[in-house]
Amino acid sequence: MESYHNIVKDNALAVVKSSEKLYSTVVKELLRENEKDHIKIALQEILPSAYQKVSQFIYQKIERTKFIESFTLNGIKYYAPAIRLRNTTIAEFSFADSAFYKWRQTNEIIWLNVLVACLYREKASKPLEYDIRRPFLKLAVDARADALSNLNYKTKLAIAYTYEGCRNAIAENYPLIFPKPITDPEIKTPQKQNYVSFGEIILDKIEGDPSKFAPTNAMLTTDFFSIYNKDIKDQRKKKK
Numbered sequence: 001m002e003s004y005h006n007i008v009k010d011n012a013l014a015v016v017k018s019s020e021k022l023y024s025t026v027v028k029e030l031l032r033e034n035e036k037d038h039i040k041i042a043l044q045e046i047l048p049s050a051y052q053k054v055s056q057f058i059y060q061k062i063e064r065t066k067f068i069e070s071f072t073l074n075g076i077k078y079y080a081p082a083i084r085l086r087n088t089t090i091a092e093f094s095f096a097d098s099a100f101y102k103w104r105q106t107n108e109i110i111w112l113n114v115l116v117a118c119l120y121r122e123k124a125s126k127p128l129e130y131d132i133r134r135p136f137l138k139l140a141v142d143a144r145a146d147a148l149s150n151l152n153y154k155t156k157l158a159i160a161y162t163y164e165g166c167r168n169a170i171a172e173n174y175p176l177i178f179p180k181p182i183t184d185p186e187i188k189t190p191q192k193q194n195y196v197s198f199g200e201i202i203l204d205k206i207e208g209d210p211s212k213f214a215p216t217n218a219m220l221t222t223d224f225f226s227i228y229n230k231d232i233k234d235q236r237k238k239k240k
Helices: 002-006 012-030 036-045 053-058 090-106 109-119 138-147 153-173 198-206 210-217 221-239
Strands: 070-073 076-079 123-128 131-133
Touching (some): 090 109, 090 138, 109 138, 153 221, 198 210, 198 221
Antiparallel strands (some): 070 076, 123 131
16 A cells, blocks of 8 residues: 555556555455465455445544554554544653654655654553553653664554554544645646644644643643644634
């Protein structure tokens, strides 16, 4: 999937060939739990259209929101955030979102390592009821990213795609915070929007009051977005 999304789309032949290869690979993966003879028969006799419903994620919006629960690297076990990022703080989400954006813009693996290191952490000495991981600490991410640089690349991609799915789910719930690109009626193509980091939004929210910084950063992402979403609604009502 990652190879397909990164190919040059102005080469029609390359797009067709890559699409066919990707579709075939996904179908084989979907059939993998079956016996080899049955897979062969299925590939020969079942029309490709039969797999469309279960392979829409290839070209459409990513909806995966459940992370790989954990992995072990160099004898250390790292644990995932909850489904749909329900137990992440806004500070963690803000940092992860910036890393994800930079990875998508540059395709540099260092940002993919930072994203994984932000989301996956060792078990806390005193785990919370809703989060087994160590508390998020921005200053500890770089060292952990170095330690996770040897993690299997496909595992990193799976984590990044899951994060994207979680972000898409959050965007659906808070359209005022995550507005869809505006389409120009003249050219009928979405206009690119400038990315605004949530770190900047947090600073704006506390209005320069240092005493509010720590408690705001410690808020769960969903709580922060609920408040911020209401603030946007109230501001729009005042303007009317």
